[in-house]
Amino acid sequence: xxxxxxxxxxxxxxxxxxxxxxxxxxxxxxxxxxxxxxxxxxxxxxxxxxxxxxxxxxxxxxxxxxxxxxxxxxxxxxxxx
Numbered sequence: 001x002x003x004x005x006x007x008x009x010x011x012x013x014x015x016x017x018x019x020x021x022x023x024x025x026x027x028x029x030x031x032x033x034x035x036x037x038x039x040x041x042x043x044x045x046x047x048x049x050x051x052x053x054x055x056x057x058x059x060x061x062x063x064x065x066x067x068x069x070x071x072x073x074x075x076x077x078x079x080x081x
Contacts, residue, residue: 062074
């Protein structure tokens with residue numbers, strides 16, 4: 001069997017319990033409140049650009065399907081073949 005290592009009776013936890021409990025004073029720092037700007041930020045711009053690119057890609061793909069294969073939702077009957 002494995003032999004456990006020797007531990008002294010003076011562990012860190014036991015000595016902490018014997019210390020007198022003093023209330024520590026908590027200092028509160030002042031915090032400055034910063035208002036957000038009312039204009040669009042970079043996050044809003046990225047959402048708008050990504051949405052426009054996805055819609056454009058969908059419509060362009062549907063256009064190509066209508067033009068080449070006479071299929072799709074919007075451009076199926078525009079290019080008769």
